[in-house]
Amino acid sequence: MLYDIFIGPFVQMVEMPDFFLQVLWEGFVAGILYALIALGFVLIFKASGVFNFAQGIMVVFAGLTLVGFYESGVPALLALLLTIGVMGALAYGIERFVMRPLVNQPDIILLMATIGLTYFLIGLGEFVFGGEPKRMIAEELGLPTGSTAIEMGERGLVILQHIDIAAAVIAILMVTALGIFFNKTRIGRALRAVADDHQAALSVGISLNQIWAIVWFAAGLVALATGIMWGARSDVSFALEIVAFKALPVLILGGFTSIPGAIIGGLIIGFGEKIGEIYWGGLVGGGIESWLAYIIALIFLLFRPQGLFGERIIERV
Amino acid sequence: MTNLKHLVLGTAAALIMGASGTFSQAMAExxxxxxxxxxxxxxxxxxxxxxxxxxxxxxxxxxxxxxxxxxxxxxxxxxxxxxxxxxxxxxxxxxxxxxxxxxxxxxxxxxxxxxxxxxxxxxxxxxxxxxxxxxxxxxxxxxxxxxxxxYWDGASVAIKYIAEQEGGLEKLKGKKIGYIFLDAGYGREPIPLLEQLSTKYGFELVQYPVPGKEMQNQSSQWLNIRRDRPDYMVMWGWGAMTPTAVKEAVKTRFPMDKLIGVWWSAGDEDAAAGGEAAKGYKAMNFSGxxxxxxxxxxxxxxxxxxxxxxxxxxxxxxxxxxxxxxxxxxxxxxxxxxxxxxxxxxxxxxxxxxxxxxxxxxxxxxxxxxxxxxxxxxxxxxxxxxxxxPVFIQEWDGKQWQKASDWIEPMTDVVRPLLEAAxxxxxxxxxxxxxxxxxxxx
Structure with a gap:
C-alpha cells in the first residue's frame, strides 16, 4: 500500500515518460479551459462583487446560439458575429433589467438574481434550441481538427489534438487581452473602481450601467470561447453547464478577483486532478477527479484563505 | 372580510378540485x-x-x-x-x-x-x-x-461476444477487460455480474467510473485506459457520456472494434460523435x-x-x-x-x-x-x-449502424442463480x- 502511494506512481512516471508527458499535456489543456471558465466568473465578480451563478449556462447558451445560427443556414463566421451580437444584447438586457434595479442591494440579492437568470437562460435555451446536444462547428469556424503524434523511444507516443492546441492558444490570447484591457485602459480602471465601491465610483462620475454592460459582454465573450472549445471536445449540451462549475475550486484557489489567479489556479487544478486521477485514483476505485479539485483548493486555503492572488480583506469592527 | 376571502378561495378550490375529479373520472371511464x-x-x-x-x-x-x-x-x-x-x-x-x-x-x-x-x-x-x-x-x-x-443479461452477452471473438470462453483467461460506466445506479448495476464472470473465466476486470458531473470531461479515464491497455472495453454510457467516450476513444486511438456498448449506448448521435473514425464501434441492441x-x-x-x-x-x-x-x-x-x-x-x-x-x-x-x-x-x-x-450486436460503419451478429443468448445458467440470490x-x-x-x- 505504502509502495502504491509513495513509490509506485513515481516509478511509472519514469518508466513511461511519454505517458507522463501526455498526462501533463491533458492537464495543461484542462487547466487552460478551467482558467477560461474561471475568467468569466472573475470578470463579473470584479465588477459587481457577485458570484455569477449563470456563467455555466451562458457557456451553453452561447454555444447553442452559434450552432443554432449555423443550422439555420447562416455561414459559420457570420454565425459567430451574430452570436457575439446576441451576447452583447444579452449583456445589455441583464444590465437593464436585472442589475440596474438591484444597485446597492446586498450581494446575496445579486447572487439570487444570477440564479434566477440561470433558470431563465435554461428555459430560453431549451425553448429556442431544444434539449438535444448539438455538434460544435469547430471545423467550419476554421479551427484545426485531427492530431499529431510525436513518437518517443520504441513504443512511446504523445498525441496532441490540434483543437486542444488551438484552445490553449485562444485561451492565452483572451486572457492576455483581458489582462491588458483591465489594467491599461480607462474602462478597465473604472471597472476596478466599481468593484471596490459602487457608490464611490458613481460619485466620481463612473457610469455603473455602462461598466456592468461591458463586463457582462466580456463575460459573454469568454462564455462563447469556452462553449466553442468545450463543445468541440464533446458536444454542446446542457450537461456543459455542470462542467462550468469546475471553475469553483479554481476560483477558491486563485482568488475571485484576480485574472492571473484564474490562470494559475486553473493550471494547478488541471495538472493536479489529472496527475491525481491517473497515478493515485486507482487506489480508491477511480473517479476522484470531481472532488480532488476541491481538496487541492482546500489545502491551499489552509495557508492562504484569500486564495493565491485574492485581495486580503480586513474588516475593522 | 377575511371570512369572505376564505369563502371565495374555498369555493374556487372546491370547484377546481371537483372539476379535476370529474375530469379524472371522465378520463378513467x-x-x-x-x-x-x-x-x-x-x-x-x-x-x-x-x-x-x-x-x-x-x-x-x-x-x-x-x-x-x-x-x-x-x-x-x-x-x-x-x-x-x-x-x-x-x-x-x-x-x-x-x-x-x-x-x-x-x-x-x-x-x-x-x-x-x-x-x-x-x-x-x-x-x-x-x-x-x-x-x-x-x-x-x-x-x-x-x-x-x-443488465446482467447484457453484461453476460458482452463477455460472451468477446469470448466468441477470442475463440471461446476459455480463451478469456489472462485477458484484460475494461468497464467504463456512468458512476450512478445505472452504471454500477452490472458490476456484480462482471466480477462473477471475471472470477469464473479468469479475465481481469478493470473499472473506470465516470462521475455524472464529469460526463463531458473524460480525458482522465481514457488516459488510464491507454496506460492499462485493456484487450476490450465494455461501456455503460448514457446521455452526454456516450458521445464523449466515443470521441475520447478515437482520440486516444483505442481500437474501436474492441469497444462494446450496452444497448443504451447505441444511439445514432452517440456513435456519430466520433464520425468516420468511430467506425467499428459496437453496441448491443434488442430493437429493430x-x-x-x-x-x-x-x-x-x-x-x-x-x-x-x-x-x-x-x-x-x-x-x-x-x-x-x-x-x-x-x-x-x-x-x-x-x-x-x-x-x-x-x-x-x-x-x-x-x-x-x-x-x-x-x-x-x-x-x-x-x-x-x-x-x-x-x-x-x-x-x-x-x-x-437474446440480443444482437450492431456496428457503426462510419455513417450508420449495421447489424453485425445473429441473436446472442445471455448466459442464463450463470445469471439466473445470481438474480435469485440478489x-x-x-x-x-x-x-x-x-x-x-x-x-x-x-
Whole structure:
C-alpha cells in the first residue's frame, strides 16, 4: 500500500515518460479551459462583487446560439458575429433589467438574481434550441481538427489534438487581452473602481450601467470561447453547464478577483486532478477527479484563505 | 372580510378540485391512462428525447389508426423528470391518482425509488432492459417487469461476444477487460455480474467510473485506459457520456472494434460523435434498426407527417427512437392482453399487471402488428419477468449502424442463480418485504 502511494506512481512516471508527458499535456489543456471558465466568473465578480451563478449556462447558451445560427443556414463566421451580437444584447438586457434595479442591494440579492437568470437562460435555451446536444462547428469556424503524434523511444507516443492546441492558444490570447484591457485602459480602471465601491465610483462620475454592460459582454465573450472549445471536445449540451462549475475550486484557489489567479489556479487544478486521477485514483476505485479539485483548493486555503492572488480583506469592527 | 376571502378561495378550490375529479373520472371511464416519465431537458436529454418520441408516437399512432386498443383510446401524458430521481418520484405521485396503468421510469435511479411503491399502489412498473436486475424474479417482485433483458443479461452477452471473438470462453483467461460506466445506479448495476464472470473465466476486470458531473470531461479515464491497455472495453454510457467516450476513444486511438456498448449506448448521435473514425464501434441492441417496418410507416404517416409529434423527422427510426417504440409495443400488447384476460376494456393497474405477466409476444404477433423481426419474441412468466432474451450486436460503419451478429443468448445458467440470490438479498435488506399474494395469470 505504502509502495502504491509513495513509490509506485513515481516509478511509472519514469518508466513511461511519454505517458507522463501526455498526462501533463491533458492537464495543461484542462487547466487552460478551467482558467477560461474561471475568467468569466472573475470578470463579473470584479465588477459587481457577485458570484455569477449563470456563467455555466451562458457557456451553453452561447454555444447553442452559434450552432443554432449555423443550422439555420447562416455561414459559420457570420454565425459567430451574430452570436457575439446576441451576447452583447444579452449583456445589455441583464444590465437593464436585472442589475440596474438591484444597485446597492446586498450581494446575496445579486447572487439570487444570477440564479434566477440561470433558470431563465435554461428555459430560453431549451425553448429556442431544444434539449438535444448539438455538434460544435469547430471545423467550419476554421479551427484545426485531427492530431499529431510525436513518437518517443520504441513504443512511446504523445498525441496532441490540434483543437486542444488551438484552445490553449485562444485561451492565452483572451486572457492576455483581458489582462491588458483591465489594467491599461480607462474602462478597465473604472471597472476596478466599481468593484471596490459602487457608490464611490458613481460619485466620481463612473457610469455603473455602462461598466456592468461591458463586463457582462466580456463575460459573454469568454462564455462563447469556452462553449466553442468545450463543445468541440464533446458536444454542446446542457450537461456543459455542470462542467462550468469546475471553475469553483479554481476560483477558491486563485482568488475571485484576480485574472492571473484564474490562470494559475486553473493550471494547478488541471495538472493536479489529472496527475491525481491517473497515478493515485486507482487506489480508491477511480473517479476522484470531481472532488480532488476541491481538496487541492482546500489545502491551499489552509495557508492562504484569500486564495493565491485574492485581495486580503480586513474588516475593522 | 377575511371570512369572505376564505369563502371565495374555498369555493374556487372546491370547484377546481371537483372539476379535476370529474375530469379524472371522465378520463378513467373513457380511456386507458398511460403516464410517460420522460426527459426532454437537462444533461441526459440527448438520449431521453428519442426514447420519449418513440414511446409517444407508437401509442399516438394506435389512437389515430385503431382508435386506441380494444376500442378504448390511450390517454398519454408525459411528465418531465430530467433524469432526476426526486423529480421522477414527484411525477409518479402527481399522476398515480389518475388510474395510471403502468410506469416507465427510464432511469435506474427512479426505478429503485419506485420499486417499493409499486406493490403498495398496485401499479406495475416496466423498466424495459434497465433498472434493478434482481426484479426479474417475479415471485419476489410481482409488480416489476424488466423484459426483455436485465443488465446482467447484457453484461453476460458482452463477455460472451468477446469470448466468441477470442475463440471461446476459455480463451478469456489472462485477458484484460475494461468497464467504463456512468458512476450512478445505472452504471454500477452490472458490476456484480462482471466480477462473477471475471472470477469464473479468469479475465481481469478493470473499472473506470465516470462521475455524472464529469460526463463531458473524460480525458482522465481514457488516459488510464491507454496506460492499462485493456484487450476490450465494455461501456455503460448514457446521455452526454456516450458521445464523449466515443470521441475520447478515437482520440486516444483505442481500437474501436474492441469497444462494446450496452444497448443504451447505441444511439445514432452517440456513435456519430466520433464520425468516420468511430467506425467499428459496437453496441448491443434488442430493437429493430431502420424504418423498414409497416408500423413505423404508419407512425410516419399518421403521427409525424400529421404534425402530432415532437419528433424531428431526421431522428425518426433512429436506434433509441425504435427502442422507445418497442417500449410502447410492450405496453400496448400488455393492455390488449389484459383486456382479453379480464374482459374489461378500461383497465386498472392490477389488470395491467396481469397483462404484463402473461405477455407472450411471438414472432407471428410481431408480424401481425407490422413489426416482423423488429425484436426477438419475448415471453414473460410469473417466475421470470425479464426473460433473458437474446440480443444482437450492431456496428457503426462510419455513417450508420449495421447489424453485425445473429441473436446472442445471455448466459442464463450463470445469471439466473445470481438474480435469485440478489432478489433474496433485496427482500431481506428491505424486510418486511411483502410476500407474493398475487395469483399467477398463466
Amino acid at each position: 373513457d380511456t386507458n391512462y398511460v403516464p410517460l416519465l420522460t426527459y426532454r431537458t437537462g444533461a441526459y436529454a440527448g438520449s431521453g428525447i428519442h426514447i420519449a418520441n418513440g414511446m409517444h408516437d407508437y401509442l399516438a399512432m394506435l389512437n389515430e389508426r385503431d382508435g386506441g386498443i380494444g376500442g378504448v383510446k390511450i390517454a398519454i401524458e408525459e411528465c418531465e423528470t430530467g433524469y432526476d430521481a426526486q423529480k421522477g418520484v414527484e411525477c409518479y405521485e402527481s399522476t398515480k391518482g389518475k388510474n395510471a396503468l403502468v410506469y416507465n421510469p427510464y432511469s435506474t435511479g427512479i426505478t429503485l425509488q419506485l420499486i417499493p411503491k409499486a406493490s403498495v399502489d398496485k401499479i406495475p412498473m416496466l423498466s424495459m432492459g434497465y433498472g434493478l436486475s434482481a426484479a426479474a424474479v417475479g415471485n419476489t417482485f410481482p409488480w416489476i417487469f424488466n423484459v426483455p433483458d436485465t 434498426v431502420g424504418s423498414d417496418f409497416a408500423a413505423l410507416g404508419d407512425i410516419k404517416k399518421l403521427v409525424i407527417d400529421a404534425g402530432k409529434s415532437q419528433t424531428d423527422p431526421s431522428s425518426f427510426a433512429s436506434t433509441l427512437y425504435n427502442r422507445g417504440v418497442l417500449n410502447s409495443v410492450i405496453i400496448a400488447e400488455a393492455i390488449r392482453n389484459a383486456q382479453e384476460k379480464t374482459g374489461k376494456k378500461v383497465l386498472t393497474g392490477e389488470d395491467m399487471r396481469i397483462g404484463l405477466e402473461s405477455l407472450d409476444l411471438t414472432a407471428d404477433r410481431l408480424a401481425e402488428i407490422g413489426l416482423a423481426d423488429f425484436a426477438h419474441p419475448m415471453k414473460v412468466t410469473c417466475e421470470d419477468h425479464a426473460g433473458g432474451n 432478489a433474496k438479498e433485496y427482500a431481506e435488506k428491505n424486510a418486511p418485504w411483502p410476500a407474493r399474494t398475487e395469483a399467477c395469470p398463466n
